[in-house]
Structure formats: structure tokens, C-alpha cells
Amino acid sequence: MTLTFTPLPQMPLIYPxxxxxxxxxxxxxxxxxxxxxxxxxxxAQKIVSKAEGRMVNLTTVTPSKEALELAKxxxxxxxxxxxxxxxxxxxxxxxxxxxxxxxxxxxVCASAGIDHSNxxxxxxxxxxxxxxxxxxxxxxxxxxRRRIKVATGNRIGVLIIDSHGRAWRLGTIGTAIGISxxxxxxxxxxxxxxxxxxxxxxTVAAADELAAAASLVMGEAAEGxxxxxxxxFPYPLRESSLRELIRSKKNDMFR
Amino acid sequence: MTLTFTPLPQMPLIYPxxxxxxxxxxxxxxxxxxxxxxxxxxxAQKIVSKAEGRMVNLTTVTPSKEALELAKxxxxxxxxxxxxxxxxxxxxxxxxxxxxxxxxxxxVCASAGIDHSNxxxxxxxxxxxxxxxxxxxxxxxxxxRRRIKVATGNRIGVLIIDSHGRAWRLGTIGTAIGISxxxxxxxxxxxxxxxxxxxxxxTVAAADELAAAASLVMGEAAEGxxxxxxxxFPYPLRESSLRELIRSKKNDMFR
Numbered sequence: 001m002t003l004t005f006t007p008l009p010q011m012p013l014i015y016p017x018x019x020x021x022x023x024x025x026x027x028x029x030x031x032x033x034x035x036x037x038x039x040x041x042x043x044a045q046k047i048v049s050k051a052e053g054r055m056v057n058l059t060t061v062t063p064s065k066e067a068l069e070l071a072k073x074x075x076x077x078x079x080x081x082x083x084x085x086x087x088x089x090x091x092x093x094x095x096x097x098x099x100x101x102x103x104x105x106x107x108v109c110a111s112a113g114i115d116h117s118n119x120x121x122x123x124x125x126x127x128x129x130x131x132x133x134x135x136x137x138x139x140x141x142x143x144x145r146r147r148i149k150v151a152t153g154n155r156i157g158v159l160i161i162d163s164h165g166r167a168w169r170l171g172t173i174g175t176a177i178g179i180s181x182x183x184x185x186x187x188x189x190x191x192x193x194x195x196x197x198x199x200x201x202x203t204v205a206a207a208d209e210l211a212a213a214a215s216l217v218m219g220e221a222a223e224g225x226x227x228x229x230x231x232x233f234p235y236p237l238r239e240s241s242l243r244e245l246i247r248s249k250k251n252d253m254f255r
Numbered sequence: 256m257t258l259t260f261t262p263l264p265q266m267p268l269i270y271p272x273x274x275x276x277x278x279x280x281x282x283x284x285x286x287x288x289x290x291x292x293x294x295x296x297x298x299a300q301k302i303v304s305k306a307e308g309r310m311v312n313l314t315t316v317t318p319s320k321e322a323l324e325l326a327k328x329x330x331x332x333x334x335x336x337x338x339x340x341x342x343x344x345x346x347x348x349x350x351x352x353x354x355x356x357x358x359x360x361x362x363v364c365a366s367a368g369i370d371h372s373n374x375x376x377x378x379x380x381x382x383x384x385x386x387x388x389x390x391x392x393x394x395x396x397x398x399x400r401r402r403i404k405v406a407t408g409n410r411i412g413v414l415i416i417d418s419h420g421r422a423w424r425l426g427t428i429g430t431a432i433g434i435s436x437x438x439x440x441x442x443x444x445x446x447x448x449x450x451x452x453x454x455x456x457x458t459v460a461a462a463d464e465l466a467a468a469a470s471l472v473m474g475e476a477a478e479g480x481x482x483x484x485x486x487x488f489p490y491p492l493r494e495s496s497l498r499e500l501i502r503s504k505k506n507d508m509f510r
Contacts, residue, residue, distance in 0.1 A: 003472050005258040005487075093508040100508065108423040163459070167422040167509040168363040170502050171440040171460025173467070175424075185426040188474075204418070205426025206471060212428070213468030216461060216489060217258050219443075232260075234474060245424050253348040253355065254422040254509045 003232035005042075005217045006033055007225045014046075014226075016053030021147035024227055033229050038237060040157040040182055040230040041144070042214035045133060046115065047226040048140050048160055048178070054132040056083060057124060074099045080114065080130060087112035087132060092255060105137065105177065106246040109164050113177070134160065137178025138241050145180045157182030157237050161211040167254055174215020176207040176245060183207065184244030186235050205245055206235050258487035260472045261288055262480045269301075269481075271308030276402035279482055288484045293492060295412040295437055295485040296399070297469035300388060301370065302481040303395050303415055303433070309387040311338060312379060329354045335369065335385060342367035342387060347510055360392065360432065361501040364419050368432070389415065392433025393496050400435045412437030412492050416466040422509055429470020431462040431500060438462065439499030441490050460500055461490050 008027035014020070024041060028034075049055075063071065063078035067085055071078035075096045085091070088101035092108060101112050113133040134140045141158040148156060160178030165171075176184065188202040214228040249255065263282035269275070279296060283289075304310075318326065318333035322340055326333035330351045340346070343356035347363060356367050368388040389395045396413040403411060415433030420426075431439065443457040469483040504510065 001262075003260040003468070005468075007256070095508065098508075163457075166460075166502075168502050168507060169430075169460060169463065169500050171458045171463065171500065173460045173463050202418075203426045204470075204474075205421075205424060205428045208424065208426065208428050209467040209471040212464040212466075213258070213260075213471065215459075216464040216468065219459075219489060234471060245426060247421075247423050247425050252423055253350065253353075 001232045001234065003213075003234070004230070005213055006031060006229040006231075007217050008033070008227040008229060009225050011047070011226055014050040016051065016055070018051045020048065020051045021144050021151065024144065025148065025151055027227060028229060031229070035148070035152050035154040035156060035229075036231065037155045038231075038233065039154065040159060040210065040233050040237075041148070042159045042161055042210065042228045042230060043141075043144065044218055044226040045113070045137070045160055045162040045177055046131060048134045048137065049131050052134050052140065054134060055129050056132060058083075058128045058130060059124065070094065070099065076111075080111075083114055083130065083132065084112040087114065102249075103133070105133065105242065107164075107175075107177065107242070109162070113162055133162070133177065138180060139178075141178040141180035155181070155237065157233070159207060159210060159214070161215060163215060174211040174213070174218070176211045176242065179207050179240050179242055179244075182210075182233065182237050182240065183235055184240045184242065206233075207240075208245060256487045256489065258468075258489070259485070260468055261286060261484040261486075262472050263288070263482040263484060264480050266302070266481055269305040271306065271310070273306045275302065275306045276399050276406065279399065280403065280406055282482060283484065286484070290403070290407050290409040290411060290484075291486065292410045293486075293488065294409065295414060295465065295488050295492075296403070297414045297416055297465065297483045297485060298396075298399065299473055299481040300368070300392070300415055300417040300432055301386065303389045303392065304386050307389050307395065309389060310384050311387060313338075313383045313385060314379065325349060325354065331366075335366075335371075338369055338385065338387065339367040342369065357504070358388070360388065360497065362419075362430075362432065362497070364417070368417055388417070388432065393435060394433075396433040396435035410436070410492065412488070414462060414465060414469070416470060418470060429466040429468070429473070431466045432497065434462050434495050434497055434499075437465075437488065437492050437495065438490055439495045439497065461488075462495075463500060 058079040061079040063082040067082035071081040090102040093100040145158040163172035164175040186206045218225045313334040316334040318337040322337035326336040345357040348355040400413040418427035419430040441461045473480045
């Protein structure tokens with residue numbers, strides 16, 4: 001079956017309190033996409049965070065002593081560093097220009113996913129505003145899924161994604177940060193291969209593969225394509241959560 | 256533009272010396288896909304390696320002292336470990352069941368990408384055969400691209416992919432190991448965002464995002480879908496190489 005990714009480009013700028021499911025449904029209509037059971041909507045983190053009012057004005061932030069020290073080492077704005085610390089469990093690496101953390105949501109990423117671009121708050125200098133990740137992206141995804149189920153009757157999956165760097169490779173890649181109604185990982189251990197042998201370990205990060213693909217369609221530079229419709233996802237939909245994708249600290253060989 | 260991934264399922268088992276471009280063209284025809292300029296073929300590493308005769312029979316391998324020692328620590332077959340070492344620049348981590356290396360091709364992966372499943376050599380016990388990565392996957396991709404250009408006149412991109420683990424997340428993800436005719440990374444530094452600000456750094460690993468998506472279509476368990484046709488790749492095709500995607504050891508904060 002062909003796997004198709006259709007961009008939903010027709011969305012207004014998102015403001016706190018906007019009804020994202022309604023906006024997504026309108027965008028689907030504009031793109032002339034009719035939802036089917038088993039379809040997936042991939043949504044960029046930015047519009048979820050904006051609808052949830054996760055903008056912070058840096059002028060309201062007072063950096064702690066720890067933030068001031070880390071700001072010096074990373075050559076970053078101490079107020080931004082304060083927010084990074086408040087969104088993180090642990091700082092893993094610091095270099096000029098870079099702070100890698102374990103986010104409070106469990107994944108490892110740069111700057112706790114806090115973004116400066118395409119953010120404009122309600123007042124003051126636009127450059128003072130930054131955007132935090134959603135409070136609970138799994139729950140955000142679930143809410144979108146529920147409301148679309150109520151509106152259309154369709155059972156779909158919803159994936160919220162962000163762009164993450166990788167330890168050993170250059171460039172960012174679309175990565176799942178919130179999941180509802182589709183598998184995070186698909187466990188193919190014990191399936192038989194072509195010659196009837198048992199495969200020992202093949203656990204596929206299906207949600208991350210989907211996130212990467214959708215990110216390709218979204219591009220990076222603007223908010224223009226904040227959501228992508230997916231048809232043909234090859235695995236059965238089911239309940240899941242981001243936790244499926246997170247390697248525990250204990251099993252992380254590269255901290 | 257919609258991005259579509261069409262599986263090319265109709266391929267025979269691959270043997271050393273097989274003409275992969277011809278087999279891919281036949282598979283395209285069976286799938287009723289007509290190539291266009293700008294299309295991309297994503298090919299699983301396994302069939303490239305098999306066509307290139309990269310199978311090794313473990314009974315022909317004599318483990319070195321280093322391999323014997325590493326086999327003990329990793330609880331792996333010393334002959335397999337000998338091959339892993341011969342395909343690697345450096346061993347990064349060792350745990351029971353796991354050896355993470357820098358492959359001679361520059362990327363970090365488990366077991367130097369050497370695979371046990373779906374391999375059957377020309378003689379002896381099938382379980383004795385393993386499959387190494389292609390000698391030079393960029394060159395393998397270029398050869399496929401060239402021969403398809405000669406046969407059809409079409410300018411396409413060719414990507415060879417494998418499944419890689421990640422440092423901090425569970426599950427494997429399709430990852431580029433050979434590239435010809437499409438960008439590895441797309442540099443969006445300096446583009447303007449919606450409000451006219453300059454984005455500081457956005458370098459997108461476009462080839463890896465594509466690899467992940469194609470891997471989703473291929474699945475993992477069998478050799479059944481070893482190639483995927485892609486239409487709608489959103490970036491201009493150009494010459495490139497795998498090197499674009501590899502973070503240098505010097506800039507790797509997580510070794």
C-alpha cells in the first residue's frame with residue numbers, strides 16, 4: 001500500500017486558546033482531504049504550544065545563580081537558560097552555543113526544545129518571546145484525537161513532532177514528542193524472516209519514522225505547513241505513549 | 256505537494272552479481288510506476304550487499320586475540336566480532352549483546368551493520384552466513400542512478416538505507432548509508448521565518464528523514480519490500496555524499 005503525506009498548508013497564525021482540532025478539520029477541508037479510519041494527523045509542536053499559550057516573555061524571567069553560570073559556559077541569554085533549566089531534569093552537555101538536556105518529558109534534546117523563531121507574544125518586543133514545549137504532548141495529542149473523533153466519527157492517530165539533533169549525525173530530524181492512538185515502537189522480535197529463522201531483536205521506532213517523514217513535508221523555515229495528513233501507515237493503530245520511545249537512563253550508554 | 260512512498264514488492268531473492276538496476280526497473284514496471292525526473296529510489300542495504308557478494312561464511316573467519324576478548328565481553332560469536340572489528344574504525348561501547356562502533360564508513364552503529372537474518376550463502380549451513388555492508392554505498396547508489404539514467408533517461412536520486420539504533424531513544428529507524436543525486440542535509444540557515452527574523456541554525460537531515468519514511472514502508476521482518484519509490488521530495492536534487500550527514504569525532508559530544 002502506498003504511504004502518502006499530504007501537507008495541510010491553509011492555517012491561520014495560531015494564538016493562545018485557539019481550537020486546534022477545529023482548525024485542523026478546516027485545513028483538511030481546504031486541502032480536500034476526507035478523513036478515513038486509520039489515518040494519522042502529524043502536528044508540529046509549535047502550533048500546539050501556541051494554542052496552549054506556552055509563550056514566555058524573557059523580560060519576566062529572573063535567572064538563578066545556576067542559570068547565570070550555565071549562561072556563561074553556553075554563551076546563551078541567562079533568562080533563556082533559566083527556562084531551559086526549569087524545563088529539564090538534567091543537563092547532559094554544555095558547549096558554547098549548545099545545551100543538551102534531558103527534558104522533563106524524558107527525551108534528550110537541545111535547549112529543552114525552547115524556540116525563538118516564529119513566536120510573537122501579545123505585547124512588547126517580539127524578540128523577547130520564546131515558546132516552550134506543550135505541558136503534556138501525549139495529552140495534547142489525545143485531546144486533538146478525541147475532538148476529531150467527536151466531530152467526524154473517525155478513529156485516527158495523532159502525532160506531535162519537533163525537530164531534534166542526533167548524537168552522531170548532522171542535521172535535525174523530525175521526532176515524536178507526543179503520541180495518541182498509534183504505536184510508538186513496533187516490536188518485531190520473534191517474527192520469522194524469509195528463511196524461517198527467528199529474528200532476535202527488531203524493534204522499530206515507527207512513530208519516529210513517521211515523524212521524520214512528516215517533517216520532510218513540513219520543512220523547517222516557516223509555520224506555513226504545521227500539519228500533515230498521513231494515509232497508509234503500515235501498522236495497526238493502538239493506544240500508546242511517548243514513553244515507549246524513551247531509552248531509560250539506566251540503559252543509555254552515551255550519557 | 257503530496258509526498259508518496261510506493262513499495263516495490265515484486266523482486267526475486269538477490270544473489271551475487273545480480274543486476275540490481277535492471278531488477279529495480281522490472282519491479283517499477285510490475286508496480287506500474289513510471290519514473291519521472293526528480294523521483295527517488297530508496298533501496299535497502301541488504302539487497303545491495305547481496306548483489307555485491309558481501310556475504311561471509313563465519314567458518315572461514317579466524318578470530319584475533321582482540322576479537323576473542325571482545326567476544327567474551329559482548330557475549331557474541333568471536334568470528335562475528337572479528338568481522339565487526341575489520342569493518343570498524345573504533346569500538347565505542349560494549350555491553351553483553353551489544354557492540355557499538357564507528358564504522359569504517361564514518362557513521363556510528365551497532366555490530367558494524369553486519370546482519371545475520373535473511374542471508375543464505377552458496378553452500379554450507381545457512382546459519383554460518385552473515386552479510387557485511389556494501390564496500391562503498393555512495394558508489395553503489397551512484398551506479399544504480401547511472402544505469403537507470405542510461406536505461407530510462409530519467410534523472411533520479413538513489414538512497415541506500417539501513418536500520419540504526421539511536422543513543423537516547425528506543426527502536427531502530429531507517430537511516431541513510433549511501434547517497435547519490437539528492438541532498439544529505441539541507442541548510443536552512445539564514446532563511447527568514449514568518450516574522451522576518453533570521454533563523455540561526457536549521458540544518459535538516461533531509462536524506463535521513465527520507466530514509467526513515469521509506470523504512471516505514473519497507474518494514475523490517477523480511478526481504479519482501481527491499482525498495483521504495485518516492486515522489487514529491489520537497490528539496491532540489493543535487494550531487495552529495497554520505498559525509499554530509501556524519502558528525503565529525505571532534506564535534507561529537509557523546510563518545
